[in-house]
Amino acid sequence: MIQVNNLIGGKIVSGKQFQKSTSPVDGTEVSKVNFLSEKELTNVFKKASVIIDRNVKKEYSELRKLAQFIKKNRLKFVNQIIRDAGFVQKDAEDLVDCSIEFCEDYHLHINQLSTADVITSFSFKKGSNQKIMFTSSPYGLISATTPRNTPLITELTIIVHALWSGNVVILRSSPGVAGTVSLLIEGLLKSFSKDTLSKLNIAFSDAKDFVNTSLDYANLLHYVGSTKYLESTLIAGIKKGTKVLVDGDGCSLVLVDSTCNIKEAAKACYQGVIRCNGQICISIRVIVVEESVYKSFLSHFLNLVRKTDVRPPGLNQQSDMGPLFTPSQAENILRVAGKYKSLHGQKAPLSYGPNYISPVVVELEPTDRNFLKEGVFGPIVGITSFKGDGWKRWLKENPINLTDAVFSKDKEFIKEFLATSKSPRKVVNLDPTIESVFEPWGAFLPSGWNDVSYWYSKYRNYYQLVRDLK
Numbered sequence: 001m002i003q004v005n006n007l008i009g010g011k012i013v014s015g016k017q018f019q020k021s022t023s024p025v026d027g028t029e030v031s032k033v034n035f036l037s038e039k040e041l042t043n044v045f046k047k048a049s050v051i052i053d054r055n056v057k058k059e060y061s062e063l064r065k066l067a068q069f070i071k072k073n074r075l076k077f078v079n080q081i082i083r084d085a086g087f088v089q090k091d092a093e094d095l096v097d098c099s100i101e102f103c104e105d106y107h108l109h110i111n112q113l114s115t116a117d118v119i120t121s122f123s124f125k126k127g128s129n130q131k132i133m134f135t136s137s138p139y140g141l142i143s144a145t146t147p148r149n150t151p152l153i154t155e156l157t158i159i160v161h162a163l164w165s166g167n168v169v170i171l172r173s174s175p176g177v178a179g180t181v182s183l184l185i186e187g188l189l190k191s192f193s194k195d196t197l198s199k200l201n202i203a204f205s206d207a208k209d210f211v212n213t214s215l216d217y218a219n220l221l222h223y224v225g226s227t228k229y230l231e232s233t234l235i236a237g238i239k240k241g242t243k244v245l246v247d248g249d250g251c252s253l254v255l256v257d258s259t260c261n262i263k264e265a266a267k268a269c270y271q272g273v274i275r276c277n278g279q280i281c282i283s284i285r286v287i288v289v290e291e292s293v294y295k296s297f298l299s300h301f302l303n304l305v306r307k308t309d310v311r312p313p314g315l316n317q318q319s320d321m322g323p324l325f326t327p328s329q330a331e332n333i334l335r336v337a338g339k340y341k342s343l344h345g346q347k348a349p350l351s352y353g354p355n356y357i358s359p360v361v362v363e364l365e366p367t368d369r370n371f372l373k374e375g376v377f378g379p380i381v382g383i384t385s386f387k388g389d390g391w392k393r394w395l396k397e398n399p400i401n402l403t404d405a406v407f408s409k410d411k412e413f414i415k416e417f418l419a420t421s422k423s424p425r426k427v428v429n430l431d432p433t434i435e436s437v438f439e440p441w442g443a444f445l446p447s448g449w450n451d452v453s454y455w456y457s458k459y460r461n462y463y464q465l466v467r468d469l470k
Contacts, residue, residue: 006034007200008201009197009201015040017035026353033178038205041210044201048170057196062193068191073183075315076183079092079314081096082322083179087322088277088319088320113457120132133464133466135463142168143172143210144172145171145172145174145223149276150280151177152181155171155184158224161455172210178204216240220461222246223245245450247441248443250400251284253405254286255404256269257410257413260407266297269287272284272433273381277322279324279379282403290386290391298343310358324356327349340368342361342363360380362380368382403425404427405430
């Protein structure tokens with residue numbers, strides 16, 4: 001079992017409290033996580049809040065060193081993600097490889113972004129020397145939380161963007177992936193300079209303590225986690241005068257019309273249901289298929305689902321899907337499935353453990369749109385048919401539509417889909433659960449109040465400056 005400590009300003013720091021993390025694969029203890037007390041956490045925030053160096057970083061050699069560290073220890077990272085998250089080898093490899101790509105190509109990404117100030121004249125006052133400048137500065141101290149379902153890459157994305165845009169950062173990762181974070185900390189200590197590390201903190205603590213302390217001392221809190229706590233966090237931020245960004249639960253809704261390649265659409269949808277065991281915020285939750293091709297699509301889709309190999313994952317074990325994080329998730333999914341017509345699934349967990357279930361497919365009637373409001377997180381998908389413009393109500397009534405997708409060759413249908421969808425992320429003829437590591441990110445009610453934007457921009461405070469520029 002790994003003991004995981006905190007990284008505070010470049011130093012390993014231990015507190016007196018510990019929390020044990022168990023693997024969803026077999027229930028064994030994988031890490032003993034050192035928690036900071038509320039007082040210890042407050043001291044970390046106080047020290048971080050007085051650092052005044054807010055220079056944008058222009059050097060990327062530290063990231064290239066980190067990429068080399070992850071490459072050298074690739075199998076360690078992959079195996080640890082499997083143990084921490086229960087993902088199959090392919091999904092764990094994807095998370096590690098995209099993290100390497102992120103570190104190697106971050107400089108190219110920044111060079112493609114427009115970060116220059118924008119200056120415009122006052123249009124209503126001829127002869128005036130006044131100008132409006134749209135500019136930005138670092139927030140100063142950014143605090144952030146990360147969930148269990150995208151280990152390594154989400155931590156890296158927050159740390160790198162926060163530091164390279166001129167901020168100090170305090171990150172609370174999910175204790176569930178502390179083993180993976182421990183490997184990351186080792187890489188950071190070997191790759192980052194003393195100056196960079198002085199502005200970086202990875203602190204494990206009680207989640208409520210972290211949020212409350214953030215609201216007291218941070219300039220920006222980026223909460224990435226359960227939707228259950230988003231509203232209260234936002235309201236608390238308003239009362240405290242602290243800027244809050246939130247990203248919560250979500251899902252993907254997919255439309256399939258008669259003009260697309262049905263077999264390819266079914267394959268993409270299947271992968272979108274089982275990827276990362278159906279536990280990412282853009283996992284496919286509902287598929288709405290044009291009535292004339294519904295039976296054909298359903299046949300292809302269910303053929304793939306029935307062949308799903310669900311078992312404990314590990315290196316060199318080519319299972320298709322692993323366990324859910326907790327048995328309660330499996331219980332909830334099977335409970336919800338019992339309300340609808342079952343097309344595939346089982347009434348109880350598989351023999352490997354209480355958090356192992358096969359992909360669950362239920363058939364929905366056009367009136368079953370309450371399925372969209374079911375609080376499920378895992379490999380369950382509802383499938384239904386439409387004719388005419390019956391697909392529109394599914395899009396309009398989806399309360400957590402982080403992503404809407406369409407499979408179609410009909411340009412007019414695609415155009416109408418884009419105009420109807422309320423989702424901030426729209427995908428055409430691709431698996432919606434595949435993202436670029438540099439993709440702009442934003443959430444949507446009630447998944448969060450966070451416009452689609454590049455991460456670098458999220459961590460800069462934008463404002464207008466009116467001045468005489470003679």
